[in-house]
Amino acid sequence: MRIAQVAPLDEAVPPKLYGGTERVVSYLTEALxxxxxxxxxxxxxxxxxxxxxxxxxxxxxxxxxxxxxxxVHHVRQVExxxxxAAEFDVIHFHTNYLHFPFARRSPVPVLTTLHGRQDLADxxxxxxxxxxxxxxxxxxAQRRPIARANWLGTVHHGLPAxxxxxxxxxxxxxxxxxxxxxxxxxxxxxxxxxxxxxxxKVAAKADAADQAYFERVVRPLLADPMVDxxxxxxxxxxxxxxxxxxxxxxxxxxxxPFGLVMIEAMACGTPTIAWPHGSVPEVVENxxxxxxxxxxxxxxxxxxACARFDRAGCRAAFERRFVxxxxxTDYVQLYRxxxxxxxxxxxxxxxxxxxxxx
Amino acid sequence: MRIAQVAPLDEAVPPKLYGGTERVVSYLTEALxxxxxxxxxxxxxxxxxxxxxxxxxxxxxxxxxxxxxxxVHHVRQVExxxxxAAEFDVIHFHTNYLHFPFARRSPVPVLTTLHGRQDLADxxxxxxxxxxxxxxxxxxAQRRPIARANWLGTVHHGLPAxxxxxxxxxxxxxxxxxxxxxxxxxxxxxxxxxxxxxxxKVAAKADAADQAYFERVVRPLLADPMVDxxxxxxxxxxxxxxxxxxxxxxxxxxxxPFGLVMIEAMACGTPTIAWPHGSVPEVVENxxxxxxxxxxxxxxxxxxACARFDRAGCRAAFERRFVxxxxxTDYVQLYRxxxxxxxxxxxxxxxxxxxxxx
Numbered sequence: 001m002r003i004a005q006v007a008p009l010d011e012a013v014p015p016k017l018y019g020g021t022e023r024v025v026s027y028l029t030e031a032l033x034x035x036x037x038x039x040x041x042x043x044x045x046x047x048x049x050x051x052x053x054x055x056x057x058x059x060x061x062x063x064x065x066x067x068x069x070x071x072v073h074h075v076r077q078v079e080x081x082x083x084x085a086a087e088f089d090v091i092h093f094h095t096n097y098l099h100f101p102f103a104r105r106s107p108v109p110v111l112t113t114l115h116g117r118q119d120l121a122d123x124x125x126x127x128x129x130x131x132x133x134x135x136x137x138x139x140x141a142q143r144r145p146i147a148r149a150n151w152l153g154t155v156h157h158g159l160p161a162x163x164x165x166x167x168x169x170x171x172x173x174x175x176x177x178x179x180x181x182x183x184x185x186x187x188x189x190x191x192x193x194x195x196x197x198x199x200x201k202v203a204a205k206a207d208a209a210d211q212a213y214f215e216r217v218v219r220p221l222l223a224d225p226m227v228d229x230x231x232x233x234x235x236x237x238x239x240x241x242x243x244x245x246x247x248x249x250x251x252x253x254x255x256x257p258f259g260l261v262m263i264e265a266m267a268c269g270t271p272t273i274a275w276p277h278g279s280v281p282e283v284v285e286n287x288x289x290x291x292x293x294x295x296x297x298x299x300x301x302x303x304x305a306c307a308r309f310d311r312a313g314c315r316a317a318f319e320r321r322f323v324x325x326x327x328x329t330d331y332v333q334l335y336r337x338x339x340x341x342x343x344x345x346x347x348x349x350x351x352x353x354x355x356x357x358x
Numbered sequence: 359m360r361i362a363q364v365a366p367l368d369e370a371v372p373p374k375l376y377g378g379t380e381r382v383v384s385y386l387t388e389a390l391x392x393x394x395x396x397x398x399x400x401x402x403x404x405x406x407x408x409x410x411x412x413x414x415x416x417x418x419x420x421x422x423x424x425x426x427x428x429x430v431h432h433v434r435q436v437e438x439x440x441x442x443a444a445e446f447d448v449i450h451f452h453t454n455y456l457h458f459p460f461a462r463r464s465p466v467p468v469l470t471t472l473h474g475r476q477d478l479a480d481x482x483x484x485x486x487x488x489x490x491x492x493x494x495x496x497x498x499a500q501r502r503p504i505a506r507a508n509w510l511g512t513v514h515h516g517l518p519a520x521x522x523x524x525x526x527x528x529x530x531x532x533x534x535x536x537x538x539x540x541x542x543x544x545x546x547x548x549x550x551x552x553x554x555x556x557x558x559k560v561a562a563k564a565d566a567a568d569q570a571y572f573e574r575v576v577r578p579l580l581a582d583p584m585v586d587x588x589x590x591x592x593x594x595x596x597x598x599x600x601x602x603x604x605x606x607x608x609x610x611x612x613x614x615p616f617g618l619v620m621i622e623a624m625a626c627g628t629p630t631i632a633w634p635h636g637s638v639p640e641v642v643e644n645x646x647x648x649x650x651x652x653x654x655x656x657x658x659x660x661x662x663a664c665a666r667f668d669r670a671g672c673r674a675a676f677e678r679r680f681v682x683x684x685x686x687t688d689y690v691q692l693y694r695x696x697x698x699x700x701x702x703x704x705x706x707x708x709x710x711x712x713x714x715x716x
Contacts, residue, residue, distance in 0.1 A: 057483075071429060072455065072480040076487050079459045097430065101437045101460055122430040125415075129434050 001335055004091040005029050005051070006042045006081055006099070009073050012060045013047040017234075019062075020260050021115040024157050024327075025094050031158070031328035040088070042081055056080055074098050082106075090335040100130045109338045111136055111152055117257055117278075119145040134338055136331075138258040139279030145255075152334050156283070157258050158327030159318075164267040166315040167243030173199045173228075174303065175245035175270070177238075177261055180206040180218045183254035185275075188296060190221045192249060192273070195300040199226055200249075203233040203241055243268035247306045248290075250274035251299065259283060262290070266318040269311030273302045289317045359693055362449040363387050363409070364400045364439055364457070367431050370418045371405040375592075377420075378618050379473040382515050382685075383452050389516070389686035398446070400439055414438055432456050440464075448693040458488045467696045469494055469510055475615055475636075477503040492696055494689075496616040497637030503613075510692050514641070515616050516685030517676075522625040524673040525601030531557045531586075532661070533603035533628070535596075535619055538564040538576045541612035543633075546654060548579045550607060550631070553658040555584075558607070561599055563590040601626035605664045606648075608632035609657065617641060620648070624676040627669030631660045647675045 005028065011019030014026035025041075026049065032039045033050045041047065045055030056077040061067045078099045081091060085108050093099050093112040103110040111134040127135075127146050134152040137143045143151060174196075176189040186204070193200035202222070206214035222229045233241055242248055248265035249272075256278035263283065265272045272290035274280045284290040288310075291302035320326075363386065369377030372384035383399075384407065390397045391408045399405065403413035414435040419425045436457045439449060443466055451457050451470040461468040469492040485493075485507050492510040495501045501509060532554075534547040544562070551558035560580070564572035580587045591599055600606055606623035607630075614636035621641065623630045630648035632638045642648040646668075649660035678684075 066479045068478050069480040072484050075455055075458060076484055079462070079487060082459050082463075097433055098456070100433060101440050104437070105440075105463075120426050120430075121424045122427045126430050126434055129437060 001089045001332065001339075002038045002040075002087060003032060003335065004040050004042065004081060004084070004088045005032075006077065006091065006093045006095055007044075007047070008095050009044050009057050009077060010060060010062045010070065011044070013041060013043040013049060015060070016046075016063070020258075021094055023260070024115070027158060027160055027324040028327055028331065030160070031324040032332070034325070035328055035332070037332070040084075042077055054080060054084070071098070078102055090339055092331070092335070097126055097130075100126070100133060103133050104130065109335070109342045110134065111334065111338055113138065113155070114142065115257065117255055118142060119255060136334065139256075139282050141255065141278045141282065142257045152338060153330070155327060155330045155334070156322060157260055157263065158322050158324040159260075159263060159267055161319060161323045161325070164239045164243070164264055166267065166269040166311065167239075168269055168311045168315075170306075170309070170311060171244040171246050171270075173201045173245055175201055175203070175242055175248045175265075177203045177233075177241065177248070179210070180204050180214050181210045182213050182217075183252060185251045185253045186218055187221060188251035188275075188299070189249040190224060190227060191296045192251070192299045192303065193226045194224070195296055196303045197226075198246065198303065199228055201241065201245070202227060202229045203231070203237075204229075205232040238264060239268060242270050245270050247303055247309075248272045249299070250280070252277050252280070254278065256280060263318060263322040266290075266314055266322060269315040271302075271306055271309050271311075271314060273299050273306075283322075285317060289314050359447045359690065359697075360396045360398075360445060361390060361693065362398050362400065362439060362442070362446045363390075364435065364449065364451045364453055365402075365405070366453050367402050367415050367435060368418060368420045368428065369402070371399060371401040371407060373418070374404075374421070378616075379452055381618070382473070385516060385518055385682040386685055386689065388518070389682040390690070392683070393686055393690070395690070398442075400435055412438060412442070429456070436460055448697060450689070450693070455484055455488075458484070458491060461491050462488065467693070467700045468492065469692065469696055471496065471513070472500065473615065475613055476500060477613060494692065497614075497640050499613065499636045499640060500615045510696060511688070513685060513688045513692070514680060515618055515621065516680050516682040517618075517621060517625055519677060519681045519683070522597045522601070522622055524625065524627040524669065525597075526627055526669045526673075528664075528667070528669055529602040529604050529628075531559045531603055533559055533561070533600055533606045533623075535561045535591075535599065535606070537568070538562050538572050539568045540571050540575075541610060543609045543611045544576055545579060546609035546633075546657075547607040548582060548585060549654045550609070550657045550661065551584045552582070553654055554661045556604065556661065558585050559599070559603070560585060560587045561589070561591040561595075562587075596622060597626060600628050603628050605661055605667075606630045607657070608638070610635050610638070612636065614638060621676060621680040624648075624672055624680060627673045629660075629664055629667050629669075629672060631657050631664075641680075643675060647672050 007013045007025040011022040013022045015022045029051050039051035041049045041051045042054045044060040045058050057073045061070045091110045113136040127149050131148050135149050137154045140154050242265045248270050258279050262272045266289045276292045293299045365371045365383040369380040371380045373380045387409050397409035399407045399409045400412045402418040403416050415431040419428045449468045471494040485504050489506050493507050495512045498512050600623045606628050616637050620630045624647045634650045651657045
């Protein structure tokens with residue numbers, strides 16, 4: 001198929017540092033090219049892809065000191081896509097909602113994967129207005145706050161199979177990775193480590209917005225002799241950090257839309273011990289790829305179980321469920337279904353819900 | 359004509375408190391209705407208008423504590439306008455650029471008045487992409503940073519003639535009104551007052567973003583015995599505050615796109631003493647409605663001239679140049695010209711500059 005992938009411009013595709021959405025768009029794009037589709041990627045000019053790249057801004061916006069308004073560039077991107085729409089069989093947006101008025105009037109099928117949490121009050125009337133647009137969720141849980149929408153499917157993320165090599169030997173520490181924000185519950189991770197008497201290695205940093213929380217809650221916990229803080233680590237160090245761990249701790253307290261790090265651990269053969277919020281129960285298979293727990297006591301029990309954990313079985317589950325080729329195949333199935341619907345019913349032009357603004 | 363006015367949703371139309379753009383849209387809308395046009399206003403539900411109101415969000419966004427993302431609501435507004443486009447002879451946007459991809463494909467003529475400063479680096483490629491869209495500037499000076507655009511005209515703002523009654527007696531103090539931000543140069547206003555030995559009355563407040571500047575620069579100046587700080591004042595107190603002044607000081611240091619307060623002073627018969635940045639030389643007629651100066655010494659000389667100032671002549675200039683009916687007439691002329699061009703040339707569909715994104 002002739003497929004357009006429209007990525008956020010905040011980071012390069014793939015991103016140089018942080019940037020979950022752009023990373024997934026990169027994995028998907030490369031996997032689609034690998035499956036012999038003609039893929040065009042609309043992304044920042046710093047992107048690297050084997051697809052055709054349509055550069056939509058010279059530098060990724062988050063790290064561009066001259067950028068004061070990111071929305072401008074995303075509007076220009078919408079125009080760049082609109083101007084070329086007829087070249088594609090399907091257009092796949094990963095960029096929230098700026099393109100919705102266009103999507104409704106597109107000459108070719110459009111679908112949108114939602115990558116963020118959806119429980120903002122502002123979003124409910126948006127989805128009500130555009131309830132005819134084809135949406136894809138990245139977990140079933142992500143859909144909960146959206147009362148009414150035209151869900152085409154859920155497609156779980158996937159990683160290139162060779163991105164992270166499995167480490168079947170296991171390890172002697174617990175791993176916490178990500179950001180020090182309140183909903184990540186670093187405090188629970190420390191409590192688990194202390195309960196089981198196993199060292200906690202921490203690869204994380206605090207965003208500017210979380211500095212007060214960091215000083216008040218996190219810094220005292222980092223001083224604990226059971227805690228070993230490495231700062232932030234790059235992509236290349238992840239395999240060793242996650243793969244060398246006895247278990248990966250994911251004691252979150254928020255509706256995680258997907259949680260890439262869970263499948264990164266899984267790819268390494270490392271079990272994730274996670275609280276059952278958001279996507280967690282869909283991603284973690286209890287006893288196979290990790291343990292879903294609801295208290296520090298349960299988490300401590302799970303850690304003991306990790307000593308006898310089948311790391312090869314965990315990796316096998318990753319290869320079955322969370323590789324990028326599976327993600328690409330799932331999406332192509334949705335593309336074909338959407339295209340067939342358009343062929344049959346015509347495009348869902350919006351003179352319905354969207355025409356009532358209030 | 360059947361005219362759509364599309365206002366920002368940040369404030370009600372007219373705004374309850376601050377909000378220059380929404381205030382101008384209100385004046386324009388009411389003047390167009392007064393000239394027997396069929397006007398539809400797309401604005402927050404809290405707006406009051408004699409036009410038909412299409413409410414686009416329940417509450418104005420700036421003061422809505424439940425609003426975390428203002429862009430969502432403006433995208434819904436674009437859709438609301440698009441869904442009704444065929445009902446109008448012309449659609450007039452006052453909401454920056456979110457609608458640009460739509461404007462290019464609109465079935466009816468669209469024009470956009472730019473209300474803000476245009477010297478952000480992000481904006482240059484936007485206007486290059488959309489150089490076919492009809493734009494209106496609120497001063498000629500506002501156009502300077504935009505290299506290439508389809509300028510339909512400049513329309514200076516206007517106020518309802520009866521909004522501010524003239525005070526022909528003049529007054530015994532200097533007036534400074536607005537925000538305490540560095541580019542407003544409150545320090546210059548204090549220096550002028552001290553140079554001439556005339557009391558400075560100040561109606562202003564500091565935004566959260568300017569707190570550090572306020573503490574470091576403004577607060578010490580407010581302690582000066584020549585300075586009388588009234589805090590922030592409402593619309594209703596403006597006539598007395600500006601009208602009671604010998605002169606209004608506008609010693610700005612930035613490219614002011616228009617500067618409504620200059621014509622508010624003018625309506626009261628009060629001369630504005632202003633630095634020649636942005637719109638100032640277009641708005642202030644030297645010796646008639648104020649004095650354009652470039653130093654505190656020149657400003658002090660201008661203050662002495664204000665003792666013999668023709669306040670009735672100032673008010674007459676306001677009535678000639680800056681009333682809302684003049685603004686509405688100017689806009690209708692542009693609407694008719696745009697509509698005639700569309701009739702003759704067809705809509706300027708964008709397969710030109712906009713199709714090249716990089």
